[in-house]
Amino acid sequence: xxRLLLFCGVWIIIxxxxxxxxxxxxxxxxxxxxxxxxxxxxxxxxLHFFNIVKKGHYLDVVLFCVLFVWVGKLSYDxxxxxxxxxxxTACCIxxxxxxxxxxxxxxxxxxxxxxxxxxxxSLIALSVFQKRNTAE
Numbered sequence: 001x002x003r004l005l006l007f008c009g010v011w012i013i014i015x016x017x018x019x020x021x022x023x024x025x026x027x028x029x030x031x032x033x034x035x036x037x038x039x040x041x042x043x044x045x046x047l048h049f050f051n052i053v054k055k056g057h058y059l060d061v062v063l064f065c066v067l068f069v070w071v072g073k074l075s076y077d078x079x080x081x082x083x084x085x086x087x088x089t090a091c092c093i094x095x096x097x098x099x100x101x102x103x104x105x106x107x108x109x110x111x112x113x114x115x116x117x118x119x120x121x122s123l124i125a126l127s128v129f130q131k132r133n134t135a136e
Contacts, residue, residue, distance in 0.1 A: 002048035002055060002113040005063075008120040009042025019127045030074075034123070037066060041116065048113070056110035064105060064112050067119040071098055074126045090125050097122035 016031040044063055047053045053060075075091045075098075101115035101122075 002060075003045060004117050005041050005048060005113060006045030008117055009038045009040070009045055011124060012038030012041055012120060014038075015124050015127045033070065037063075037070060040066070041120070056112055060112040060116065061105075061109070064101075064116050064119070067116060067123070068098060068101070071119055071122050071126065074123070078126060090128075094122040094126050097125075 013035050016034040020027055020031065040063055044053070044057075044059060047057075047059075048055075071094060075094045078087055079091050097118050101118040104111050104115045104118070
């Protein structure tokens with residue numbers, strides 16, 4: 001599971017570029033922050049791939065905490081700024097995935113990579129759903 005962090009990092013780097021319309025006024029800040037987090041996840045995946053770090057390493061826990069806070073902030077911002085049903089549904093799914101990832105980490109800290117993969121899915125769900133342009 002730790003080697004999946006390579007793919008998580010790549011997805012976290014690519015998704016904000018593909019779905020720039022799903023962010024708010026300061027979308028450049030969101031994109032830069034997500035790319036930094038994605039690079040960190042990619043780096044952790046490389047370290048796990050070459051067995052430099054062990055399962056449940058403290059850097060994995062740091063990455064989990066950063067992702068947990070970031071997904072929570074994005075969920076809060078989306079709920080605060082947009083009120084369409086699809087976006088609220090995406091935020092509810094994201095919050096449910098956050099809770100699931102927290103339960104996994106609390107049960108066994110060595111499975112923190114699984115929780116990071118779940119948070120990545122949550123982050124992708126938040127990025128993909130965007131407000132439709134009703135002016136067309």
